[in-house]
Amino acid sequence: xxxxxxxxxxxxxxGERLIDRAFLxxxxxxxxxxxxxxxTAMIVSAALEAAEDSCFRGTLPEETGILIAxxxxxxxxxxxFLDELLEYPEDQLLSTAFTLSVxxxxxxxxxxxxxxxxxxxxxTHNGKTIPEGPLAAVKACxxxxxxxxxxxxxAQESGYIDENLRRQRGKSSAEAGDPRENVSASLLTIxxxxxxxxxxxxxxxxxxxxxx
Amino acid sequence: xxxAADGTNRIRxxxxxxxxxxxxxxxxxxxxxxxxxxxxxxxxxxxxxxxxDPVFELDAFPDHPGSRSMxxxxxxxxxxxxxxxxxxxxxxxxxxxICIGTTVAVQLNDIEFYRxxxxxxxxxxxxxxxxxxxxxxxFLRKKLxxxxxxxxxxxxxxxxxxxxxxxxxxxxxxxxxxxxxxxVDELCRVPIAGFHALGVTSPEPCRxxxxxxxxxxxxxxxxxxxxxxxxxxRRLHPESGECFFLAGCGxxxxxxxxxxxxxxxLGLERAIRKALSRxxxxxxxxxxxxxxxxxxxxxxxxxxxxxxxxxxxRVKYLSTKGKTGHTLGAAGTLELIFTLLMLQKGVLPPSAxxxxxxxxxxxxxxxxxxEFSGDFALSTSLAFGGCNTALxxxxxxxx
Numbered sequence: 186x187x188x189x190x191x192x193x194x195x196x197x198x199x200g201e202r203l204i205d206r207a208f209l210x211x212x213x214x215x216x217x218x219x220x221x222x223x224x225t226a227m228i229v230s231a232a233l234e235a236a237e238d239s240c241f242r243g244t245l246p247e248e249t250g251i252l253i254a255x256x257x258x259x260x261x262x263x264x265x266f267l268d269e270l271l272e273y274p275e276d277q278l279l280s281t282a283f284t285l286s287v288x289x290x291x292x293x294x295x296x297x298x299x300x301x302x303x304x305x306x307x308x309t310h311n312g313k314t315i316p317e318g319p320l321a322a323v324k325a326c327x328x329x330x331x332x333x334x335x336x337x338x339x340a341q342e343s344g345y346i347d348e349n350l351r352r353q354r355g356k357s358s359a360e361a362g363d364p365r366e367n368v369s370a371s372l373l374t375i376x377x378x379x380x381x382x383x384x385x386x387x388x389x390x391x392x393x394x395x396x397x
Numbered sequence: 398x399x400x401a402a403d404g405t406n407r408i409r410x411x412x413x414x415x416x417x418x419x420x421x422x423x424x425x426x427x428x429x430x431x432x433x434x435x436x437x438x439x440x441x442x443x444x445x446x447x448x449x450d451p452v453f454e455l456d457a458f459p460d461h462p463g464s465r466s467m468x469x470x471x472x473x474x475x476x477x478x479x480x481x482x483x484x485x486x487x488x489x490x491x492x493x494x495i496c497i498g499t500t501v502a503v504q505l506n507d508i509e510f511y512r513x514x515x516x517x518x519x520x521x522x523x524x525x526x527x528x529x530x531x532x533x534x535x536f537l538r539k540k541l542x543x544x545x546x547x548x549x550x551x552x553x554x555x556x557x558x559x560x561x562x563x564x565x566x567x568x569x570x571x572x573x574x575x576x577x578x579x580x581v582d583e584l585c586r587v588p589i590a591g592f593h594a595l596g597v598t599s600p601e602p603c604r605x606x607x608x609x610x611x612x613x614x615x616x617x618x619x620x621x622x623x624x625x626x627x628x629x630x631r632r633l634h635p636e637s638g639e640c641f642f643l644a645g646c647g648x649x650x651x652x653x654x655x656x657x658x659x660x661x662x663l664g665l666e667r668a669i670r671k672a673l674s675r676x677x678x679x680x681x682x683x684x685x686x687x688x689x690x691x692x693x694x695x696x697x698x699x700x701x702x703x704x705x706x707x708x709x710x711r712v713k714y715l716s717t718k719g720k721t722g723h724t725l726g727a728a729g730t731l732e733l734i735f736t737l738l739m740l741q742k743g744v745l746p747p748s749a750x751x752x753x754x755x756x757x758x759x760x761x762x763x764x765x766x767x768e769f770s771g772d773f774a775l776s777t778s779l780a781f782g783g784c785n786t787a788l789x790x791x792x793x794x795x796x
């Protein structure tokens with residue numbers, strides 16, 4: 186059985202499509218993440234909040250894993266590096282945007298800040314909802330003992346792929362039904378005594394029995 | 398992987414397919430690993446970079462009207478399917494999952510398209526549509542009309558190894574009977590420029606673990622393995638012969654730095670220990686190691702130190718990146734397949750590009766063809782973000 190030990194969610198204010206940038210900037214400053222992009226900041230802020238929400242009060246067991254399922258990944262940072270490529274000779278580019286455009290940068294920051302050394306996976310999808318695969322991976326990690334706790338994060342940053350390109354095609358991202366920017370985090374555990382929100386609602390969530 | 402002594406819980410590797418600069422297909426790859434391969438050259442006009450860093454480009458692989466990554470993936474998958482003696486129709490008869498690692502194919506990084514959309518309406522939205530059709534696992538699932546789980550791993554340079562690990566966990570947890578797991582990446586101007594900006598590309602052919610190593614060369618390719626539950630394997634192959642299995646996997650985060658590996662390789666050490674533990678093996682049962690071995694100063698020093706700590710001074714290890722370049726998201730799966738080929742052959746090729754022991758590399762890789770005994774080998778992958786993954790493969794001989 187998989188239980189939810191802590192959770193956090195961040196969405197834009199009503200009527201907005203973006204998560205509050207002032208909050209994210211403040212978060213970066215507070216945690217010494219000056220170079221990090223907003224995509225990383227929104228993920229790491231949710232990860233820390235879910236850890237804080239749990240019985241561990243922010244200090245998770247070191248072997249806790251991390252799995253991030255992101256739609257498009259850090260698309261605005263990818264665009265930033267493409268801007269560099271268009272504006273400067275290739276042998277004079279700065280590496281920061283490239284480094285952060287790598288999809289698992291957010292997981293790296295989360296692992297570093299929370300001092301987690303468990304398995305880390307970043308998965309990217311293009312659908313409007315998370316596909317079955319990442320959830321299946323979380324479930325498999327926990328059921329096989331690959332890790333006994335995992336921070337599962339889902340993130341969607343708004344940016345040039347969904348906003349600009351949709352508009353240029355004559356349909357806004359909202360009209361096309363794209364999700365608004367959002368991030369959610371759940372700390373999942375196999376230990377019932379760590380549960381705060383009960384069992385996770387996934388198909389086949391079963392109690393482990395001897396011989397499993 | 399909690400595998401029973403009689404092998405009844407083993408994750409079987411029933412098919413492999415690959416393409417890289419070491420060779421197109423298993424047979425040519427075997428020849429390439431033990432012979433000579435085309436050296437890296439300056440990136441072609443197809444990529445459009447002005448940088449002079451040599452790359453391992455698959456010149457003979459035809460240009461494709463769609464995504465080159467998807468074409469490479471389909472190419473490797475077709476061989477893996479044939480190697481497993483399965484048809485596409487067979488895949489629908491089982492609970493089949495797809496897990497593919499990549500770096501380039503999850504980014505909309507078509508520079509000309511980007512330039513156009515910055516200036517106004519692009520000439521065509523085809524690059525966007527092609528991007529949205531991916532990621533690779535979703536692309537393959539749609540093409541094969543499968544209904545099982547799919548996931549595209551974007552764990553930087555460990556993506557291909559992690560895809561195999563996740564596929565194995567899906568089988569071990571009982572979710573799937575069969576998983577198509579692999580990794581793919583094409584050469585692209587964006588990572589070429591990015592790695593150059595990081596100062597880790599070599600101006601000459603890479604020399605992993607060598608005293609004169611100057612960095613990495615990028616490459617392109619794809620590798621696919623077909624994993625099966627032991628139950629399905631026995632159904633498909635009632636008469637057992639020599640076969641391979643994934644004995645264990647382990648992964649661990651450094652929690653240290655976004656680009657540099659932990660200087661003492663603590664994350665890699667944890668990943669290897671975990672893989673050994675899940676395989677119920679001790680270090681002395683590992684016949685050899687196929688290292689990540691990129692040719693960068695940090696990676697090679699860190700890996701070699703960990704190998705010495707865990708396996709001692711007589712450790713046999715090598716890198717194949719001197720034959721393929723760093724194929725990023727494909728590397729983990731390709732190198733797992735290379736490891737299987739070496740395990741089958743019983744002789745290791747010299748570590749490609751290595752000539753002279755480096756002072757910061759405490760134990761050197763093998764420098765000449767080396768025989769070994771044993772049925773288990775280990776392949777390591779390290780990535781940006783401090784992700785470390787170790788895969789152990791085993792050989793089961795005919796009874």
